Amino acid sequence: MNKTVQMIKVGLAEIKTARPPQLLRTSGLGSCVGVVVYSERLHIAAMAHVMLPNSHLAREKDFREGKYADTAVQSLYDLLSHHDSFGKFKAKIAGGAQMFQFQSNNELMRIGKRNVIAVKEHLHKYKIELVAEDVGGSIGRTIEFNPETFVLSVRKVNAEMLEI
Amino acid sequence: MNMLSKISAFHLDILKEIGNIGAGHATTALSSLLGSSIDMKVPDVNIVHFDQVTERFGGEEALIATVFLRIEGDAPGSMFFVLTVEQASKLLTKITGKAIDLKKPPYDEMAISAFQEVGNILTGSYLSSLADFTKLNLQPTVPAVGIDMAGALIHYGLIQISKESDYAVVIDTVFLESNAVSSLLQGQVLLLPDPASFQTIFSALGVPLDE
Secondary structure (H helix, E strand, C coil), X not given: CCCCCEEEECXXXXXXXXXXXXXXXXXXXXXXXXXXXXXXXXXXXXXEXXXXXXXXXXXXXXXXXHHEHHHHHHHHHHHHHHHCCCCCEEEXXXXXXXXXXXXXXXXXXXXXXXXXXXXXXXXXXXXXXXXXXXXXXXXXXXXXXXXCCXXXXXXXXXXXXXXX | CCHHXXXXXXXXXXXXXXXXXXXXXXXXXXXXXXXXXXXXXXCEEEXXXXXXXXXXXXXXXXXXXXXXXXXXXXXXXXXXXXXXXXXXXXXXHHHHCCCCCCCCCCCCHHXXXXXXXXXXXXXXXXXXXXXXHHCCCXXXXXXXXXXXXHHHHHHHHHHHHHCCCCEEEEEEEEEEECCCCCCXXXXXXXXXXXXXXXXXXXXXXXXCCCC
16 A cells, blocks of 8 residues: 655644544644544544644634634534544644743733633643643644544654654 | 724834844844854745745744743733754854754754743843834843744744734844854844834834824
8 A cells, every 4th residue: 555645734824634544743832732632433533733722812802713712622613523423533732832931021922821721721621631741841742643643643853753 | 993904014114223223233242152154144024825925934834943032011922033943053063053853852052042042132122122122112021042943943933923813023033143144043033013102103103004
């Protein structure tokens, strides 16, 4: 069987779905969080590149659902439920770093941590089991998810590739 | 209605002039700091989609060294001094007199604090001339250094903007050493005003955006 791997790039605030032989990839995650929700039964996965914890923060009417943790998790859930209505979904997440260390009263400076907390809260709300995570620290990440094997590869500068 | 959609070519030209004034002063400061002649290119002002902001540095995964600060006061925004790690290593070797390589940690502490100081001087003189020109109160936060993937670092400056839009106005100025045969040093200063700051800036200059 000869399958050509096809990479699907997920940009900032985007959500994309994939099934084998496709792979999902988002690069340069700092304080943003990459969220993958997948169905093991159907080998279908969806990835979001989350920038902010809550859509209450939005000052725009039309926004990409992937931008906020709450709307992103809801859309990931809806997308997968559409294919697998009885499915139990699993999730893997990475990112949520604090890239710059400095004192400021600005709440945005802790945005990475808040993004991770919000994503987890909403995964819990939709009863999506979080099976693996690589979050926090002060390092950028590029992630790739394979819906065939359910492996999430995490690449960091000056570090070994991590598979979770 | 989205603030950015009201910005005309005329307003972009004004932002270019703002970049010119700010970067002009920054160039002088950088020249005297390095004891060599530094030139700047005409600033580039563009309305850029988020996914394209890092393209000027070679994409989201390109390794960069940056000094980042937030602008607080009347017209909040983000500011970055960006170099490739090779360029940053050269710059810091020159300043510290030690062989500096920022490609791999652990990083030389003295080099990092020197880098922070260069960023501080550069962005500080940029901002103070901008404040003089617009008569606005613009306060920089203490700058922070980051060495990592361009996406991870630069997207940080987009978070405030992302609440309102998927596009950012990027005022980008390239600095380079002028007398070197193969231009030895090259860096960029990015100014990313928050969306709400445009009306403040343009009003201060007597050319408000249409309501």
